Amino acid sequence: MGTGDSPTLITSVQRAFRLLEAVSAHENGAPAKQLARETGLPLATAYHLLRTLVHDGYLRKLDDGGFVLGDRLQTLHTAGRGQALLSRVRPTLAALRDELAAAAYLTFYEEGEIRVAEIVDGPRAPRVDLWVGFEDAGHATALGKSVLRELDDEARKDYLSRHHLADLTPRTITSTPELLRRLDSSPVAPAVTDLEEYSLGTVCIAVPVYSGGILGSLGVSVPADRLSRIEEIRARLLPTADRVTRSLSLTI
Structure with a gap:
């Protein structure tokens, strides 16, 4: 991995943490547009990170399109x-x-x-x-x-x-x-x-x-x-x- 990649990777991690914090504030889930607005992220970036977090089990997507914390976080806890x-x-x-x-x-x-x-x-x-x-x-x-x-x-x-x-x-x-x-x-x-x-x-x-x-x-x-x-x-x-x-x- 080149050193030029590091700032981008670190920023992505920071953004993912911000999304996790935002999701945790909504017991019944929140849609991507709201989470993007609360975290100050571009909607496309928020969508990409949310999909990744769902894929890895850190978030779960509800039938109504909202996002809640996933089972992987409970395992970590x-x-x-x-x-x-x-x-x-x-x-x-x-x-x-x-x-x-x-x-x-x-x-x-x-x-x-x-x-x-x-x-x-x-x-x-x-x-x-x-x-x-x-x-x-x-x-x-x-x-x-x-x-x-x-x-x-x-x-x-x-x-x-x-x-x-x-x-x-x-x-x-x-x-x-x-x-x-x-x-x-x-x-x-x-x-x-x-x-x-x-x-x-x-x-x-x-x-x-x-x-x-x-x-x-x-x-x-x-x-x-x-x-x-x-x-x-x-x-x-x-x-x-x-x-x-x-x-x-x-x-x-």
Whole structure:
């Protein structure tokens, strides 16, 4: 792209933003002529930009010819809100990492899947090698098992019906009845552990958290030779999880 193109492109972006702002001021939509007048744009320019914005999903054209905001903007708003929420808890996760010298993880149960939202690690607290995605390893990770423990019977059954209990290490639980039995009888409840079930040489412990009504889990991973510190780690995780839940549940 030549440098001579830049001013034209920047101007087009500015004009598109002006149109979006004008459309947002009209709950029931506004026609192109009105939007062009309100933004001070030539009608032909307004038409061109409006068509582009409709094509990309940022605007929607009504049957009466008016324009309203499109679904793409709602998607951006939702994603931005998620980023803002995570920014609130990163300092808490970093403090947990530094205090325990352990990588800290945050997951959420969304659309029937257990997904990693954030990992805070460092030179003294390396993350576990994520050689199998958490979406396919909920049965073998403390983070996943924490979520499964909190789900009701129907949601648990649904999740397990869609996910094979793969044998990731010799310690992985691959029997559904045995997995459920251990979830319901965790000796460190409400925390759960992964004792080299996902990766040999690494143990993890996790506890539940919530972002409003969305279930998640907060956990840390440490070398297996630190297993004797599990109770100490649990004692630190529980109040941190409460703090994370409060931060995530505040209205933005």
